Amino acid sequence: MSGEPLTESSLIPAAVFLLPVLAGVIVFSAARLGRVFQQWISVLTAALVTGFGVWMVGQTLKGVVLTTWNRELRVDALSALMVIIIGGIGLLTTIYSARYLDERLAEGPLARRTHTFHGLLLWFLGTMLWGCVTNNVIMLYVAIEATTLTSGLLVAFYWDRRALEAGYKYLMLLTIGITFALFGCVLLYASAAATNKLAGASALLISDIRGVVQFIPSGTAAITIAFLVIGFGTKAGIAPFHPWLPDAHAEAPTPVSVLLSGVMIKMALYALARTVSIFYPAWPQVTIFLVALGCFTMLLGIILALTQNDLKRLLAYSSVSQMGYVLVGIALGTYLGCYGGLFHLLNHALYKSLLFMCVGAVMYATGARRISELGGLRQRMPITSACFFLGALAISGFPPLNGFWSKLTIYLALARAGLWWAAIIAILASILTMVVMIRAGYRVFWGTPPQGSAAYQVDQGGAACQADQGGAVAPTLREVPARMFVPMMILAAACALLGIFPQAAYPLLDRATTVLATLGK
Amino acid sequence: MNPEALNTGLIETLSLTLVITSVAAVEMRRLKFSIVAYVCQALLIVGVLLSFAAVNKALYWWAATALVTKAILTPWFLFRAIRGVDDRELKPVIGFGPSVVIAALLMLSFFRLTHGRVALLAPTELGQLGVFRTNLAAASTVFALGLYAVLTRRDAIKTVIGLCLLENGVHLSLVSLAPGLPETALFGVATEVVVTVFLLLYVIGGVREVFGSTDTFRLRELRW
Numbered sequence: 001m002s003g004e005p006l007t008e009s010s011l012i013p014a015a016v017f018l019l020p021v022l023a024g025v026i027v028f029s030a031a032r033l034g035r036v037f038q039q040w041i042s043v044l045t046a047a048l049v050t051g052f053g054v055w056m057v058g059q060t061l062k063g064v065v066l067t068t069w070n071r072e073l074r075v076d077a078l079s080a081l082m083v084i085i086i087g088g089i090g091l092l093t094t095i096y097s098a099r100y101l102d103e104r105l106a107e108g109p110l111a112r113r114t115h116t117f118h119g120l121l122l123w124f125l126g127t128m129l130w131g132c133v134t135n136n137v138i139m140l141y142v143a144i145e146a147t148t149l150t151s152g153l154l155v156a157f158y159w160d161r162r163a164l165e166a167g168y169k170y171l172m173l174l175t176i177g178i179t180f181a182l183f184g185c186v187l188l189y190a191s192a193a194a195t196n197k198l199a200g201a202s203a204l205l206i207s208d209i210r211g212v213v214q215f216i217p218s219g220t221a222a223i224t225i226a227f228l229v230i231g232f233g234t235k236a237g238i239a240p241f242h243p244w245l246p247d248a249h250a251e252a253p254t255p256v257s258v259l260l261s262g263v264m265i266k267m268a269l270y271a272l273a274r275t276v277s278i279f280y281p282a283w284p285q286v287t288i289f290l291v292a293l294g295c296f297t298m299l300l301g302i303i304l305a306l307t308q309n310d311l312k313r314l315l316a317y318s319s320v321s322q323m324g325y326v327l328v329g330i331a332l333g334t335y336l337g338c339y340g341g342l343f344h345l346l347n348h349a350l351y352k353s354l355l356f357m358c359v360g361a362v363m364y365a366t367g368a369r370r371i372s373e374l375g376g377l378r379q380r381m382p383i384t385s386a387c388f389f390l391g392a393l394a395i396s397g398f399p400p401l402n403g404f405w406s407k408l409t410i411y412l413a414l415a416r417a418g419l420w421w422a423a424i425i426a427i428l429a430s431i432l433t434m435v436v437m438i439r440a441g442y443r444v445f446w447g448t449p450p451q452g453s454a455a456y457q458v459d460q461g462g463a464a465c466q467a468d469q470g471g472a473v474a475p476t477l478r479e480v481p482a483r484m485f486v487p488m489m490i491l492a493a494a495c496a497l498l499g500i501f502p503q504a505a506y507p508l509l510d511r512a513t514t515v516l517a518t519l520g521k
Numbered sequence: 522m523n524p525e526a527l528n529t530g531l532i533e534t535l536s537l538t539l540v541i542t543s544v545a546a547v548e549m550r551r552l553k554f555s556i557v558a559y560v561c562q563a564l565l566i567v568g569v570l571l572s573f574a575a576v577n578k579a580l581y582w583w584a585a586t587a588l589v590t591k592a593i594l595t596p597w598f599l600f601r602a603i604r605g606v607d608d609r610e611l612k613p614v615i616g617f618g619p620s621v622v623i624a625a626l627l628m629l630s631f632f633r634l635t636h637g638r639v640a641l642l643a644p645t646e647l648g649q650l651g652v653f654r655t656n657l658a659a660a661s662t663v664f665a666l667g668l669y670a671v672l673t674r675r676d677a678i679k680t681v682i683g684l685c686l687l688e689n690g691v692h693l694s695l696v697s698l699a700p701g702l703p704e705t706a707l708f709g710v711a712t713e714v715v716v717t718v719f720l721l722l723y724v725i726g727g728v729r730e731v732f733g734s735t736d737t738f739r740l741r742e743l744r745w
Contacts, residue, residue: 138708145712149720156724164727165740171721172680175714176671179687182712183664186691187642189708190698194645204704219641247743 005065005076013066013073013133016052016083020045020126024119031115038118039098045122046094049129050087056080061507067135071205074135077511081342082132082270084508085349089262090125092487096357097121097255099483100364110158117157117253123150124259128267136204140271141178141185144235147264148174155252155260166251173244174235181231181271187224188275191216206274214282221279225286228275229293235268238327239297242320246304249316254360257312261319262353266345269323273330273341273516280333280518287519290331291414295422298324298429305436311359311369314440315352318395321429322348328426329410332417333519340409342512346505347402347498351394354491355437358388361480361488362444371440376449380477385445387488392441394495396434402498523576529652532572536659539565539693540632543666543686544624550617552608555682556599562663563591566689569656570709573696579706580696587692590715595685598715602678602722606729611676611736620673627665635661643698656697664690677725677735681718688714 023045027038057080059066066075075083101117127150131143148171156167193203195215201208216224234241245265249257279286301321308314326348329341361384362377363369378385394401397408407430414423479485498505542565545558570584615623636658639648643657663686670683692709699705729735 138704138711142711145714145717149716152720152724156727159727159731161731162742164724164731165742167724168677168721168728168737168740169743171717171724172671172677172684175684175717175721176668176687179684179691182688183691183694186695186698186708189704190695191644193699193702194643194648202704203699203702204708217640217644220644223641251743 006063007065007067008059009068010059010066011068012052012055013068013075013079016049016056016087017126017129017133019048019052020122020129024122024126027115027122028119035102035114038115039094042094042118042122043091043098046087046091046125049125050084050091053080053084053087057084057508060511063511068133071207072136072139073133074205074207075133076515077508078270078274078342078515079132081346081508081512082267083129085266085346086125086128086132086263089259089349089353092353092357092490093255093258093262094121096258096360096484096487097253099481100255100360101253113157117154120150120154121255121259124154124256124264126150128264131267131271135206137185137188137206137209137275138204140206140274141182144181144232144268144271145175145178147267148178148235151252151256151260151264154256155248157253157256158251162251166247169244170248177234177241178231180227180234184224184227184231184275187220187227191220191224206278210278213278216282218283221283225276225279225283228272229290232268232272232275233293235265236272236327237265237268237297237320237323238293239300239320239324242297242301245320246313246316249319249356250310250312254312254356254363257316257360258353258356261316261356262349265319265323266326266349269326269330269345272327277330277333277516277518284333284519287331287333288419291328291419291422294324294326294328294331295425296324297321297327299425302429302432302436306432309370309372311362311371311374311440311444312356314371314436315355315359318433318436319348319352321433322352322395324429325407325410325426328422329406329413330516332413332419333517334413334417335513335517336409336416337413338516339509339513340406340413342509342516343409343502343505344403344406346509347394347406347495350491350494350498351391351403354387354391354488354495355395357484357488357491358384358391361484364480364484365477371443373450374444375447376445377477378445381445381479383479383485383489387485387492388441388445390492390495392437394499396437397430398434400499402495402502404499405502526575527652528572528575532569532652533655535565535568535572536656536693539569539689540628540659540662540666543663543689544621544628546682546686547624547666547670548617548621550610552603552610552676552678552682553600555610555679556596556603559599559682559685560592560596562686562689563587563595566693567592569693570696573700577701577703577705579703580700583696583706583709586710586713590713591685591689594715595718598719598722599678599681602681602725610674610679611734613675613679614673624666624669627669628662631662631665632658642694648698653697657694660690660693660697662690663693666690675736675738677728677737678722680737681721681725684714684721685718688712 060077060080127146152171155170192209195212197212237245298321305317394403397403542562549555574580639654667686
């Protein structure tokens with residue numbers, strides 16, 4: 001048929017997730033070869049993955065759907081979008097983490113565990129990529145559970161009281177949550193098979209289930225959707241299933257926080273969108289329920305962010321709020337809503353990674369992360385300061401940055417759907433986001449430096465000087481090294497460019513939206 | 522699939538006994554006995570899988586892996602986690618008496634609810650047969666009891682046992698919903714949580730080392 005996409009068999013979808021897994025094995029087994037070797041392996045692997053992602057995007061823009069192993073793996077434009085996000089952010093994170101970890105892990109017992117860090121980081125990337133290319137509903141669950149397992153030890157990496165508490169909560173709450181998703185997947189599989197309409201197709205493949213989902217009885221469909229939303233929603237940080245998120249994102253080493261907030265929660269929302277959106281045509285009432293859940297998430301997340309003094313927790317709660325926007329957009333099921341949701345997903349990956357890297361840079365330079373312990377950093381850290389403000393303005397939806405366009409698209413989609421109450425909540429949450437982010441940025445970079453802070457002291461001219469825990473003045477505080485600020489600058493440039501030229505992302509987003517927009521244009 | 526090939530009496534007996542082992546695993550105050558109750562449940566699940574294998578030979582593979590992961594590896598990890606420490610469970614949120622009553626109420630209500638409204642979970646004629654009704658009712662009850670344990674127990678080891686019950690409930694529902702499909706065995710094997718249990722117990726070991734206890738109520742460093 002003319003409307004059907006061209007399917008092409010390729011091994012690249014398999015290579016894209018097997019490569020990081022294999023590289024992880026090499027890093028684990030080469031513990032004695034030193035940190036530099038481990039870092040290079042990580043960076044090279046992430047670069048190759050990004051290259052594969054670019055190739056996949058090119059193929060999907062030509063209208064080709066890539067499949068592997070009898071359609072077990074399937075890459076359409078939506079999968080390609082996720083692969084390029086994971087690859088790109090993964091690459092910048094591995095570059096950033098090299099210098100960041102050199103400093104943090106130079107001494108002490110953690111110095112012997114750098115191979116664990118890099119190996120798990122690669123496996124974490126590999127499992128996220130697997131989840132984005134699989135077409136098998138069970139393997140989707142397995143991949144998402146695998147992301148929890150590979151990142152669980154990264155969250156608890158520092159192995160102190162806070163890290164262990166965060167690691168325990170992360171593993172326990174996410175595993176419980178994802179068990180609900182497993183139940184949902186079981187019901188989806190069994191009920192699709194029970195329709196007897198598959199005609200040779202497989203009840204395990206999402207692309208095949210999509211064709212028979214309207215024959216599933218409404219009661220079964222409702223239970224299935226509920227389990228999928230609870231399960232994948234927990235992993236995506238959707239309220240009220242979000243309590244694990246601020247602890248894990250704040251206590252993990254900053255490069256891991258970047259991946260958790262910048263990528264992983266999106267991958268879970270991708271799983272939710274893949275599985276639940278297939279129900280929209282037969283049960284459009286689901287969309288209202290999900291829009292309401294998204295509005296609740298965006299409002300609760302930003303209200304909790306308002307009360308935070310810890311910069312990383314503030315960003316983590318802001319991630320909860322931003323995931324609400326993505327959910328609202330995708331939940332609408334219309335072309336405009338899904339376009340806005342996916343655009344916001346891409347934008348949030350960029351500016352939240354940027355913001356976490358900036359906070360990591362502040363921690364690297366000062367050893368502090370509480371807003372009350374920081375101030376006046378703009379003179380000594382001009383690049384970090386500029387990057388943070390650009391990210392803060394972008395996440396607040398300030399024109400002409402990228403966040404403005406995606407939020408505007410979501411507002412328009414809500415208005416077109418007649419959901420004015422949701423549009424008002426979204427605008428209100430956006431205003432609160434601006435208050436939270438600009439206030440935090442002002443106090444940290446422009447505000448009055450705290451006197452007698454344990455983290456650092458300030459000389460007469462206003463320049464900050466780093467101090468150790470004992471209060472003695474340490475070497476002068478300065479901008480972070482290039483290997484840390486270059487990834488930040490690339491992300492900041494991407495936020496600005498996507499704001500000035502939002503049409504640059506249109507070809508890929510348009511095709512990806514067509515996959516999700518089951519309720520039509 | 523030919524349901525007449527199934528030993529329905531045996532399967533129903535195994536399923537109902539599964540529910541009893543769940544209550545025992547949740548309510549036993551000595552962690553050692555809780556783990557033993559879990560081992561019994563794992564063996565019963567292996568029995569259920571073997572019984573269903575009469576209509577789907579692939580289920581023999583799942584039964585074999587379930588024997589290794591559920592009945593051997595998981596209990597081994599759990600026993601290692603309590604080795605050398607007092608195995609009495611930390612006092613849970615709800616006392617022993619009320620907890621038994623709640624568990625019994627949960628058991629009765631979930632069993633009756635699922636048994637009566639099985640069509641919601643199993644929209645097929647096969648699913649309406651007695652043996653599948655009982656199995657699905659047992660599965661949802663095991664799931665509910667697992668969730669109850671996870672939500673009300675403050676001992677981290679006990680919450681891991683609760684998590685294992687959750688998974689057993691899902692697996693029992695899987696084999697009851699689609700026993701005849703060739704992919705069911707692969708599905709079951711791929712979704713074993715033995716690695717999760719291992720990692721969780723590893724982190725709990727760290728928690729005990731640093732906090733001096735496996736009391737989850739003492740994990741209060743991170744609030745709001």
